Amino acid sequence: MKKSIAIFCILAICILGCNQTEKFYSQLLNSDKLPSQFFTINTSKDTVLITSNGAIIKIPKGAISGEAETVQLEIKEAYSIEDIFRAGLTTQSNGQPLSSGGMIYINAVEGSTVTLKQKISIAIPSVKLNDKMKIFKGEKIKGDQINWTNPVDLPDNPQLNALNKGKEIFLNNCASCHAIGKVVTGPDLAHMVKRNEAIIEREKASRVRDSEGMHDFLYAFTRNWASVYESSSYYRAITCFSPSTMTFFEQLSDTDLDNIYGYIENESELRNLPIPNNSIFDCLDSCRRYERTRDSLNGIRTQLEEKSVPMVIEKWNFDTSFRNTDTGIRVPVVIEDLDLVEPLSHKSLYYQFTVESFGWTNVDLYFKDDPRCVQSELIVSTREPYNERINLYLVIPSITALLPGGPLTGKENSYGFFEKDGSIPLPPDSKAYIIAVGEYEDKIVFSQIDFITSRKQSFQLELSLISKEEFNTKMSALNFKDLSISVADTEIAEPLRTVVKDLKEAEKLKPKGCGCDCGRAAPAAADYPANK
Numbered sequence: 001m002k003k004s005i006a007i008f009c010i011l012a013i014c015i016l017g018c019n020q021t022e023k024f025y026s027q028l029l030n031s032d033k034l035p036s037q038f039f040t041i042n043t044s045k046d047t048v049l050i051t052s053n054g055a056i057i058k059i060p061k062g063a064i065s066g067e068a069e070t071v072q073l074e075i076k077e078a079y080s081i082e083d084i085f086r087a088g089l090t091t092q093s094n095g096q097p098l099s100s101g102g103m104i105y106i107n108a109v110e111g112s113t114v115t116l117k118q119k120i121s122i123a124i125p126s127v128k129l130n131d132k133m134k135i136f137k138g139e140k141i142k143g144d145q146i147n148w149t150n151p152v153d154l155p156d157n158p159q160l161n162a163l164n165k166g167k168e169i170f171l172n173n174c175a176s177c178h179a180i181g182k183v184v185t186g187p188d189l190a191h192m193v194k195r196n197e198a199i200i201e202r203e204k205a206s207r208v209r210d211s212e213g214m215h216d217f218l219y220a221f222t223r224n225w226a227s228v229y230e231s232s233s234y235y236r237a238i239t240c241f242s243p244s245t246m247t248f249f250e251q252l253s254d255t256d257l258d259n260i261y262g263y264i265e266n267e268s269e270l271r272n273l274p275i276p277n278n279s280i281f282d283c284l285d286s287c288r289r290y291e292r293t294r295d296s297l298n299g300i301r302t303q304l305e306e307k308s309v310p311m312v313i314e315k316w317n318f319d320t321s322f323r324n325t326d327t328g329i330r331v332p333v334v335i336e337d338l339d340l341v342e343p344l345s346h347k348s349l350y351y352q353f354t355v356e357s358f359g360w361t362n363v364d365l366y367f368k369d370d371p372r373c374v375q376s377e378l379i380v381s382t383r384e385p386y387n388e389r390i391n392l393y394l395v396i397p398s399i400t401a402l403l404p405g406g407p408l409t410g411k412e413n414s415y416g417f418f419e420k421d422g423s424i425p426l427p428p429d430s431k432a433y434i435i436a437v438g439e440y441e442d443k444i445v446f447s448q449i450d451f452i453t454s455r456k457q458s459f460q461l462e463l464s465l466i467s468k469e470e471f472n473t474k475m476s477a478l479n480f481k482d483l484s485i486s487v488a489d490t491e492i493a494e495p496l497r498t499v500v501k502d503l504k505e506a507e508k509l510k511p512k513g514c515g516c517d518c519g520r521a522a523p524a525a526a527d528y529p530a531n532k
Helices: 081-086 158-173 192-206 214-223 233-238 254-270 280-305 363-369 468-478 493-509
Strands: 007-013 037-042 047-050 056-059 064-066 070-078 103-108 114-116 120-126 134-140 146-153 312-316 322-324 330-332 351-357 374-381 390-396 401-404 414-416 423-426 431-440 443-452 456-460 464-466 483-489
Touching: 037 047, 070 081, 103 120, 158 254, 192 214, 192 233, 192 254, 192 280, 214 233, 214 254, 233 280, 280 493, 431 483, 443 456, 443 468, 464 468, 468 483
Parallel strands: 312 351, 374 456
Antiparallel strands: 007 120, 037 070, 047 056, 056 120, 064 114, 070 103, 134 146, 322 330, 351 483, 374 414, 374 423, 390 401, 390 431, 431 443, 443 464
8 A cells, every 4th residue: 555544543631640649550550461561751842652552642741740850651552352351351331331442541650740731642553443432531440340431522533534535535436336345336345455455465476576566556446447457467357347347536646545445444344344255366366276287288389389390291293394395305484474373381280281193294384285275264262160271282183183272362262273363274074173181170171072174163162170080081082093192190299189188178277257367458548438
């Protein structure tokens, strides 16, 4: 927190002039039960005493008069029910029960005679303030019992004034969505200050970097919750509590927020409310265990995927720069004004296809001059979900042709095998095959179309998933002469399958109902204006 929200009850206690014979010898003064604290003061100076338990005692100059200029005071404190019980004290006034906000005893030590000439101020520490409390004077009655008498109202109290101001701000800004002690649209705000301190400690323990400035999270979250997305996993999770967007309160000053937080904390104590368990801490712990396991496995997966290999290995014997003429002389081939498709090329994680042919002609260059071929159009299209990583081939056994496919210009998910507009010289009325091979997750993507060539044709490939064994069986059944297409696992296939399997098992560690991924992406503050 930016400022202490410790709450003090300011008391003005009149201590009557007394001498040694007038001193209290009650249970309150029994040193066997409550420890004594001794202070020596100079009565000619203004003095402020701070006790071991945090009480603040202001003694004005000349307020105490004694035989000497210096006086020794004895102080005893009982703030908790354990202290009160141990000292044998009770909380009653003339038989009426009282709720104690704390007890303090101040007197001159034995052997000193002093007179109190004016009031001294006492602030005793308290975790809660109640404006209905009064100040009582303790008087010894029969035996060692104390009767609390002469109640007077609390004097004007800056802390109570601040709490009342905090209540006003809370009702005007927060109460429409939040309550203290129950869940409404937003989470229960009981003990939000205590919870913020716990958040800070847990966030510190989980961080590598310095956590300086984490006390500001509560202020920052109240003013603009989006500003702490990247800084605090707890406050990131809180934003997922409700589908409603929390309003920004950037207009509230630090003092305004201190007053609100003080009111909420004081109200929580007055009602004896427990610290609510919204399960976020439990979720965060579970999510961190899950995320550490997941991130470690994903790291291994990434390393393996970096070793991916070309999906298709093509092994065929032809020269892309020369062809044989009828005379047997190899001459350079020049193709002008042709916009050829670029064959698809993908990386593979699990499977590697091998396309082998022996003694085949360079089909891209041969078709143009082959008298058996006529200008045609052949377009193949695919559709989701398996069309992202596939390789296409056109096979025409009659002219010993094998041609890889590539995308056409301006046509999504459409492919050709020669020019980018789908045009290609083809032998008419010839048996032909279009084969699509690829990979989707740990499966093989496959499609095969058998057809008879004609001048203008288009096909829709129905891609499906098959096993490695099924693919090799289908390719063997085609029985192409001098052409073999087969598939085998890549070197990383098996270890990658193991990691992916482990990742699926790791998902079981993800706690249900926690929303580990909630709020992962920090929204831009501009997306959530203060008046939304």
